[in-house]
Amino acid sequence: MSVRVIDLSFSYGSREILHNISFQIKKRNLVCLLGPNGVGKSTLFRNILGILSGYKGTILVNEQNTEGLSIEQMAKLIAYIPQSHETTFNFSVFDMVLMGTTSQTSLISIPGKKQRELVEAALERLGIGHLKNRGFAQISGGERQLTLIARALVQQTKVLIMDEPTANLDYGNQIRVLEQVKSLTEDGYTIIQATHQPDQAFLFADEVLALKDGKILAQGSPKEIITTDFINTLYDVTVDVQSLYDDQMRVCVPVTALRKR
Ligand SMILES: Nc1ncnc2c1ncn2[C@@H]1O[C@H](COP(=O)(O)OP(=O)(O)OP(=O)(O)O)[C@@H](O)[C@H]1O
Numbered sequence: 430m431s432v433r434v435i436d437l438s439f440s441y442g443s444r445e446i447l448h449n450i451s452f453q454i455k456k457r458n459l460v461c462l463l464g465p466n467g468v469g470k471s472t473l474f475r476n477i478l479g480i481l482s483g484y485k486g487t488i489l490v491n492e493q494n495t496e497g498l499s500i501e502q503m504a505k506l507i508a509y510i511p512q513s514h515e516t517t518f519n520f521s522v523f524d525m526v527l528m529g530t531t532s533q534t535s536l537i538s539i540p541g542k543k544q545r546e547l548v549e550a551a552l553e554r555l556g557i558g559h560l561k562n563r564g565f566a567q568i569s570g571g572e573r574q575l576t577l578i579a580r581a582l583v584q585q586t587k588v589l590i591m592d593e594p595t596a597n598l599d600y601g602n603q604i605r606v607l608e609q610v611k612s613l614t615e616d617g618y619t620i621i622q623a624t625h626q627p628d629q630a631f632l633f634a635d636e637v638l639a640l641k642d643g644k645i646l647a648q649g650s651p652k653e654i655i656t657t658d659f660i661n662t663l664y665d666v667t668v669d670v671q672s673l674y675d676d677q678m679r680v681c682v683p684v685t686a687l688r689k690r
Pocket residue numbers: 441446464465466467468469470471472473
């Protein structure tokens with residue numbers, strides 16, 4: 430198992446967000462974490478990443494208990510990819526990615542040849558080698574997201590956590606970024622990504638993990654889990670789950686919106 434969470438509970442002050450949750454994620458799987466706004470997806474990620482202290486339970490990454498690990502030790506186990514954002518800093522794409530190698534060097538040492546080669550390889554792997562000298566503030570949202578993924582790859586961990594990697598991206602960039610993300614599982618990466626789009630899970634995920642009321646509502650293959658009842662329970666909206674292309678693909682159609690047309 431790549432990630433194992435056992436009886437995890439977490440509260441902000443007296444408000445409990447996660448209640449006794451347990452799940453495990455297999456190596457080389459892409460898992461979509463679904464759940465309504467404010468349910469605790471980012472809180473779960475912050476617990477797994479070791480950013481929040483004071484949780485109850487056990488978190489194992491690659492069978493290593495993460496409790497008490499330093500930031501440097503955590504960075505060797507797991508990488509976090511935030512949403513791409515507008516930025517006023519204008520580091521080059523190359524330098525942005527190079528920052529991901531700091532877990533292998535001390536903060537004050539200058540990255541060497543090995544680190545620069547890792548950056549070149551990550552940029553090529555994600556098809557953005559041609560952007561390396563461009564400013565991070567002067568590339569598109571999709572290119573910025575791929576740059577942030579490259580920054581995680583040079584960390585040389587095999588477990589990646591992504592917070593809505595396609596938020597703010599246009600449709601074409603959503604698909605391009607997700608195709609790259611999916612292809613990383615073929616290189617041995619395990620990926621947990623939060624998403625608000627169940628259809629993305631049908632297209633790209635090996636598994637769905639759903640959070641509701643501080644608990645795991647369901648875990649399993651997208652076809653097994655994403656049904657009319659599931660979407661209704663999770664998001665309080667009525668959809669019809671349609672099968673397309675001999676059931677190679679399914680999509681959620683919000684039928685209440687159709688009736689109003
Ligand atoms: N630092 C904090 N202190 C107190 N409460 C917090 C803190 N961070 C988040 N919360 C609350 O905890 C709950 C879970 O927040 P979290 O950000 O984990 O949800 P989420 O599922 O990631 O939401 P979204 O889909 O909107 O990004 C929310 O009610 C939020 O307001």
